[in-house]
Every structure is written in structure tokens, then in C-alpha cells.
Amino acid sequence: MTWFDSAWLGRVGGLLFRSTLETLGMVLGSLIGGQILGLALGITLILVRPGGLKENRTLHSVLNSTVNIGRSIPFVILMVTIMPFTRLLTGTAIGPIAAVVPLTVAAIPFVARLTETAMLEVEAGVIEACLSMGATWQQIVRYVLVPESLPSLIAGAATTAVNLVGYSTMAGAIGGGGLGDLAVRYGYQRWQTDVMLAALVILVGMVQGMQFIGDRMSAKFRRR
Amino acid sequence: MSGVKQMIEVQDLSVTYASPLGPVEALSHVSLTVNEGEIVAICGPSGAGKTTLLRCLSMLQLPSSGKILVDGEDVFAGTSHDVRNARQKIGMVFQGFNLLRSRTALGNVILPLEIRGVSRKGASEKACKYLDLVHMSHRRDFYPHELSGGEKQRVAIARALVTEPRVLILDEPTSALDPETAGSIVQSLREINHSKGITMLIVTHQIDLLAPICDWVTYLREGQLSEAPGSSREATPAEARVAAGGIVQ
Ligand SMILES: Nc1ncnc2c1ncn2[C@@H]1O[C@H](COP(=O)(O)OP(=O)(O)OP(=O)(O)O)[C@@H](O)[C@H]1O
Ligand SMILES: [Mg+2]
Numbered sequence: 001m002t003w004f005d006s007a008w009l010g011r012v013g014g015l016l017f018r019s020t021l022e023t024l025g026m027v028l029g030s031l032i033g034g035q036i037l038g039l040a041l042g043i044t045l046i047l048v049r050p051g052g053l054k055e056n057r058t059l060h061s062v063l064n065s066t067v068n069i070g071r072s073i074p075f076v077i078l079m080v081t082i083m084p085f086t087r088l089l090t091g092t093a094i095g096p097i098a099a100v101v102p103l104t105v106a107a108i109p110f111v112a113r114l115t116e117t118a119m120l121e122v123e124a125g126v127i128e129a130c131l132s133m134g135a136t137w138q139q140i141v142r143y144v145l146v147p148e149s150l151p152s153l154i155a156g157a158a159t160t161a162v163n164l165v166g167y168s169t170m171a172g173a174i175g176g177g178g179l180g181d182l183a184v185r186y187g188y189q190r191w192q193t194d195v196m197l198a199a200l201v202i203l204v205g206m207v208q209g210m211q212f213i214g215d216r217m218s219a220k221f222r223r224r
Numbered sequence: 225m226s227g228v229k230q231m232i233e234v235q236d237l238s239v240t241y242a243s244p245l246g247p248v249e250a251l252s253h254v255s256l257t258v259n260e261g262e263i264v265a266i267c268g269p270s271g272a273g274k275t276t277l278l279r280c281l282s283m284l285q286l287p288s289s290g291k292i293l294v295d296g297e298d299v300f301a302g303t304s305h306d307v308r309n310a311r312q313k314i315g316m317v318f319q320g321f322n323l324l325r326s327r328t329a330l331g332n333v334i335l336p337l338e339i340r341g342v343s344r345k346g347a348s349e350k351a352c353k354y355l356d357l358v359h360m361s362h363r364r365d366f367y368p369h370e371l372s373g374g375e376k377q378r379v380a381i382a383r384a385l386v387t388e389p390r391v392l393i394l395d396e397p398t399s400a401l402d403p404e405t406a407g408s409i410v411q412s413l414r415e416i417n418h419s420k421g422i423t424m425l426i427v428t429h430q431i432d433l434l435a436p437i438c439d440w441v442t443y444l445r446e447g448q449l450s451e452a453p454g455s456s457r458e459a460t461p462a463e464a465r466v467a468a469g470g471i472v473q
Contacts, residue, residue: 129322132282133336133387134312143335147326223325223367 012195015182020202022096023178026168027206030103031161037104038111038160039153041067043141045116053127053137070109075167078102079174094175103167111160118152119145151222158214162207169203179203230296231391231423232258232281237290239276239447250276252447254290260390263417263424265434268444274427275319277444278393281425282316283307295390312340315384319395319427321376323368329355329379330364336387354382357412359405373400381409385416392416394426398433406433413437 045063048056073081079102083093086101122145130144146153169180179199187196234256241248250273258264266274279285280292283299292299299310315336323332330351337347355361358378368376377400384392397413398406414437416422428434431441443450 123322125318125320125322126324128284129316129318130324130335130339132284132311132314132316133339134308135339136308139339143338144324148324150326221326224369 008194012198015195016179016198016202019177019179019182019199020206022176023165023168023172023180023203023206026096026099026103026171026176026178027161027164029097029100030107030164030168031157033100033104034107034111034160034164035157038108039115041108041112042115042119043145045112046119046145047137047141053140067109067112070105071113075102075106075170076174078106079171096177099168099171099176099178103164103171106167107160107164110163111156114156114159115149115153118149118156121152122148151218154218154221155214158211158218161210161214165203165207165210179206229260230257231260231262231294232256232425233291233293234277234281235291235293237277237280237292238288239273239280239285240288250447251280251287254444254447254449256442256449258423258425260423261417261421262439263413263426263437265426265428265431265438265441266444267428267431267441272444273447274444275395278316278395278425278427281391281393282314283311312387313390315387315389315392317377317380317384317392317394317397319399321368321380323376323379323383325368328365328367329360329371329375332368332379333383333386336383340387351382351386354386355379357385358382358409374402374405377401378405378409388420388422390423392422392424394424396427396429398428398430403433406430410434410437 041063045060045067046052047054048060048063050057050060052060079099082102082105086098087093089101090098092098126148127140127144130140135143168176168178169183170176172178172181173184175181179202183196183199183203186192186199234254237251237254238249239251241250254273254277266277268274276285280287281294281299286300294310295313297306297310299307302310324335327335330348333351333355334347337350342350352361352364355364358381360375360378360382363371363375363379366375368379371379377397381394381397384394392413394413398409401409410433413424413426417424417437426434426438435441
């Protein structure tokens, strides 16, 4: 049984290639959006938390609950619920580009929590040293919180990317496209297990690759 | 008294920490005046409240009562902008060094200049000069985890000196150094004090080492200065050594 030959590749290669690009596009797009907005939210959580540099208990409990709620909503429900918002932003509610919107929204609270955890690990003494130099809170964020937690932030980004690969397959199930969609359409609905297996192999490779890059980059900045 | 400027005035300062086991009174009605250009050592046993006093001076710890004036200004009375300005007059060397892991030795020394908005080139030149002063030029591209305890301490000293602050506060600045390096750091401190007129308040367990460069020494014990306010100025290093005898070194 040699289905992995050139004839086979000619038949489904283009399909696999396109789906791979769709998945990568969905994951990278939402990773970038989720990281930027999640980082901002995470830093805000750190600053306004009790004992933080810009302590604001009301804002902290509002943001904290929002993050918890955001993280507890199942992705499929989130995706369907925010469809009008997705359509507003992208002009459509289906396809890989539209899928970036719910994927980003799902990533934000996740990244925010990872950011908060990473920054809580920064030694209080180092923050105090910087304060004693007369730093503003913005300078503390820029010179201490972000660079000192960078290895953990990078490791968190890799975790987020891997999660987004998983979520993107769910987005695919309602017309998002990508490898997950391909696997379901060919494997589950048409019993073409070869295509399904190939899609799974690519997904596994993608996750391995992302984790590998994340680990390497994180280690590069970890100085202890 | 005319012509002598009071640089640090601590007035009736008390600090009480809340802890799960009840309140801990770390400082109790401490008063202390340091004139401009003086070098003053504070010694005293572990847990006496020395670090707490220094933390109050750099406004990292809010006192429960009392007042601190630095260069004539009440440091706790102002806005956050005033607090930052007051802090920029003070350089601080922490007991635990508190270097940033993410920056090299040079990067750590540049940081206070960066915070003040000094240009990259000017900051780098100045930082190199002070790394040289503490004999750390050869390690300037090393990260803190690649430095020994004493090397970290010297970087921390360079970092506090680089802004040429009006006041320098040092929490056990020679604790991790061998006698020879410690001696050379102490001499550097004296030279900087002479050339720039920087006022220095030094917490130390090694009073024999610091005594030669100090104008006077005071003794903190269980949150209280041992001498009555005013009389402490009369305690010479030699007397303080006696007062501290048996307990400190
Ligand atoms: N955050 C805190 N919470 C509760 N108690 C504290 C806190 N920080 C310090 N203390 C207590 O205050 C007292 C004075 O501490 P401090 O660090 O000022 O001592 P020190 O004189 O610097 O001692 P050492 O020579 O060991 O550095 C100690 O008894 C300590 O247990
Ligand atoms: Mg101490």
C-alpha cells in the first residue's frame, strides 16, 4: 500500500498545501493580535492589582472577572456568539480570515493570564531598585517587567500558539478552512482516511515545530 | 552651625510592619541628621532595622509616623513627581544587589542614566568610567548570573554612583568582598566623597573597615539609635567601635 506516491501527491498535494497555509495564517494572525492585546491586558492587571504600582481595586476585579469569564466560554460558543462582530470587522463570518477574529478574542484572556503569571515572578527587589532610581511606572514596564519576564512570555506565546492550532481546527469545522476542516471533511464525512492522516501529520509537525521554536527562543533569553 | 547644610534629617521616625504574628516595630522614634558631605556609618545587629531605615530614605517604605527631609524637602509630602525627583538625588546600593538579569553589567549601570533620559553614547561612556572605578571593566558584557557575589556588589555600587547623586545610601556595600577589594572600594568611596561632596550613609557590619573614612558612626539596636539625638555626632569611630564591641565583629 503505497498511497504516498507522486500520483497521490499530485491529487491531494495542492489541497494539503492550501489548508496548511490557511491554518498557519489563522494561527499567526490571531497569535499576533492575541499577544498584543493580551500583553496590554496582562500588564494592566499587574499594575492595578492590590499592592501594584497603579493600584486600583475596582478596575482589577472587573478585569480579573472578565478574564475568567473569557477563559471559561467554550470556543465554539464564543465563535458563534461574536459572529456579528466578526462580520463587522471582516465583512464575512466564515473562512480563514474571519476565523482570526474569534481566535484572537479567545487568545486575549489566555495571554493576559500568562503575562500576569510571568510578571509576578519578577523579583520585587529589582522593581524597587528601579523605583529608587526615580523611574516612572511606564519605565518600570519597559525596563523591568517586560525584559525580566521575557523568557516566560516567549514560553507562554508558544503555549498560546499550540492552543490556537487546536482552536483553529474547531473554527474550520464551521467553514474556517485549514487542516482541521480538511481532516473532518475528508476523513469523517467521506472516509478518505489518507487525506485525514496527512492533515493530522502536518498538524502534529506544526505543533512540534512551534514548541521547538518557543523553547529555543525562551532558553536564549533565560539568564540564570 | 552657619554654612553647614543638613542633607538628611530623620525626625522621630517609626515603622511598624503588619505581620501574621502581629505588628513588628522595626524602627521606634529614630532621629538622625547628616550634614552635606559627611560620611556616616550605621551599625547594629541583624534585625535592628537598618535596612528599614534606608528603605524609608529612598521612599520604598512608608513610615507609620515621623518625617524625613532630604536636601530640605519632606520626601513623603510631595506628589509622585516630587517623589521621583527626590529619589533621583539619592543613589542606593541594596543589600541583595537587585541587578536586572536581563541586562549585562554595563546595561545595569546604564539603566539609571537611561531613566533620566541621558543619550545612549553619553550614558555608555559614563557607565564605563564607573565600572572602571570598581574594577569591573573586564566583566562589562557579563550577565549577573555570570558574576560572583562580590562582582555583582561592585556593579551595584557603580550603578548607584553613575548618576553622581547628592546622597549615596549603601546597605552593607562590602559584605561580599574580600578585604583587599573591600579596602579599594572604601577608598573609592572616600575619593568620590572628597571630589564630588556626595553625602554618604553606610550600613555596615564591618565597622573596622569603614571607620577610617567615616565622620561619625551611630548604632542602631532594636529599632532605636543608641545615642540620644545630637550626642550621636560626638561618637567618634573609635568610641562607636567600643559601643559596638562584642556585638558587631
Ligand atoms: N516586610 C516585613 N514584614 C514584617 N516584618 C518585617 C518586614 N521587613 C522587615 N521586618 C522586620 O523588621 C525588623 C528589621 O528588619 P531590617 O531588614 O530593617 O533589619 P536589618 O537591621 O537590616 O538586619 P540585617 O543586618 O540582617 O540586614 C526585623 O525584625 C524584620 O523581621
Ligand atoms: Mg539589612
